[in-house]
Amino acid sequence: MDTNGRFGEAEEAAMRRALALAATDGVPLGPNPRVGCVLLGAAGDLLAEGYHRGAGTPHAEADALAQVDGRAPGATAVVTLEPCNHTGRTGPCARALLDAGVRRVVIAQRDTNPVATGGVDTLLAAGVEVESGLLVDEARALNQVWTFAVEHGRPFVTWKFATTLDGRSAAADGTSRWVSSLAARRDTHELRARCDTMLVGTNTVAVDNPLLTVRDAEDRPLPRQPLRVVMGERSLDPAHRVFGPEAETLHLHTRDPGAALTELFARDRQHVFLEGGPTLAAAFVRAGLVDEVVAYVAPMLLGAGRPAVGDLGIPTISKALHLDVTDVTVLEPAKPGDDTDVRITMRRA
Template sequence: MTFTAAEHDAMRRALALAATPGVPHGPNPRVGCVLLDATGNEVAEGFHRGAGTPHAEVDALATAGDDARGATAVVTLEPCNHTGRTGPCAEALVAAGVRRVVFAQADDNPAAQGGAATLAAAGVDVEGGLLVDEARVLNRAWTFAVEHGRPFVTWKFATTLDGRSAATDGTSRWVSSRAARLDTHRLRGECDVVLVGTGTVAVDDPQLTVRDEVDEPLPHQPLRVVMGERDLPADRRVFDDVAETEHLRSRDPRAVLEQLYARDRQHVFLEGGPTLAAAFLAADLVDEVVAYVAPMLLGAGRPAVGDLGVETIGDALHLRVTDVHVLPATGQDGAGGEDTNVRLTLTRRGRDR
C-alpha cells in the first residue's frame, strides 16, 4: 500500500472530523471525509452527523461542487454500497468524478459492504488500510458488533476496597463519589443501551438517564432496558418520559443481546446488580469492565458480583488493566466530605478488543 504524505494528513483530519463532539455513537458509524485536489491541497471536508443525515462523503461532495472532479476522497470508512435513508456513497463518488479513494477501515457490514469493488469497477483508483487501527478505535463498539453479531458490553460497578457494593442494611450511598457519578454519566452517553435487572429497578429505583453537572438530562439519551420476568410498578423512575425504556422479559443474557442487536444497538452499558453481572460474566458476555473503587472498608454487605462458580484460585477470572484514572474528591458528598475514587478499566486477558 502506498499513500502520500498529503493523504496521511487528510486521514488524520478525517478522523478528527468523525470524532466531532455531539455526534451520536450509534447506530451508524462515525465517519469523516476530506477531498484533495491533484496537488494534495484540501478541496472540501465533511462528516456524518447521525442516522438520516448525509454521509461524510456526500457532505464533502456537496461543499466541493464541481471541484470534486478529479479529486482524491480520503475517508475513514469504506464508502457504503447500499441504499438506506440515504443513497450509496460509492455511486455518489463515481457520479462526482472522483479519481481516487483512500479509506481506513473496510466496511464489514453485510448490508453496506462492497463500496470498494463498485468504485474499482467504475475505474476509480481505490486503496484501503490507511490508519486503520485509529479508525477501528474510533468506532470500536460498532466494529465489534458488526464482527461478532452482538453488542459490545461494558460492565460498570462501584465498590469498596473489600469488594462491597452496599452495606449489610442495603445502603450504598455514597460508595461512588460525585466525580465518579459524573464520569458514569459521560460513559453512559457513549453507549446506546443502559441495562439493569428487575431487582435493581425494584430496590434502587434508578432513572438511568445521562445527566449534566447540575443533574439535568441531556438531549441525547440511550435506550433504557430492564431485563427479567417479574412485573414492576409503573411508577418506577426508569419508566418516565425522559428517555425510551424497554422491559425485556428474559433472564438469558445472550437472548437479550440478540434482541438488542436486532434493533441495531451496538454498545450496552451494564449497570445491574451482582446477580445480573455474574450471569453476563458466566456467559462470557462482558467485554470491558469499568470499576470505581472507593477508599473505604465495610467488612460485610452486598458483594460487587455474585457467585461465579470459582472454588480455587486457579479458576479465577483474570482481567487485564487497560487504564487507571484517579477521580479527585470535590468535597460535596456526605457529612465528612467526598472520597477520592479510582476508575479501573479492564478487559478479559487474551482478548483484542
C-alpha cells in the first residue's frame, strides 16, 4: 500500500499492467493518448483488461468492459488516464463505467484536455469512489508528448540537426551530403517515425529538394507517414519532391514559428520534428519554441562552411542557452569504413 494508504497492492500491480497495455507496440501515435485499463473484482482478482488502439477505436475502459458484456458490479477500474466525459467517435467512458456498476476508480493521470475532462466529477457525483495519482509520473512519461501538447496548447518540438565537430552543417561550397553517416540517417528515420509532423523551411525545399518521408533500413517507405510541412512565404514549384504523393504535405505561408505551431495544434498535431536549415532553427530557438534537441555529431572537421544554426542574438557567454543532456549514444557504423557518429539528446535547462 502506498504512503498515503490510498491504494492497495493489487491496484498498484493492476496499474503497472495497465501502463504496459497502453504501451503496446503498434498503437498509432496521436492525436489520442495511450491508455490502459484493468478491471478488478472485490477480492482484487482480474476481471478484464483493455487498451486504446488509436483514434476511432474503443477507449481502454470500453475495451475492458466489452470482455464482461458491459457489466462489472462492485468492480474497481484501474485506468492510466482519467475517463473521458464527452461523446466523440465513441461514448463517454465515465458513463460506461457507471452503467457497468463499477464502485471504485483508480486513476494515474488526470486529463487536462478541456474537451475530455470532467470524468472524475461525473463519477463522484454518482457516488463512485475515485482516487488519482497512482504511478502518475510513469503515466505522464508514457504520454509525454500528448501531455505537453495539451498543457501548453501547442505541439512539442524536437529540433534535429547533423553537424561536424566544428559545428558545420555544410562545406564552404555548399555541399552537405553527407555530413552524417548512414547509421545516423537510419537513426533519424526512426526518430521521424515517432512524430506526427516533419517541418522544414522553403529554402531547404528549394535547395535540397528533400522527399521528407520515413523509410526503413532498406529505404522502403513505412505505411504510416507523418505530415510534411513546409514553412515560409516563398512560392515553391509544385514539382518539388516534398509535394509528391508519398505523404500529405502542408505549406504554411508564414515565417512566425508561433503561428505555425498554433495552426498545427489546431490540426491535432502534437509532435513536430524540426529539420529545417540554420535560419529556421534559429527562429524557433529565439522564440523559445524548441523543447528537445537531437544532434548527430560526425567525427570530421571542415573549418569553414554553413553553421548548424543561425544567429540566436546571444551577445556574450553569460547569455548562452544551456541545455540538459538526457542521452549520449555512439552509433555503430552501418557499413565498414563509415563514420562513428554520436547522437546527443538534450532538453531545455
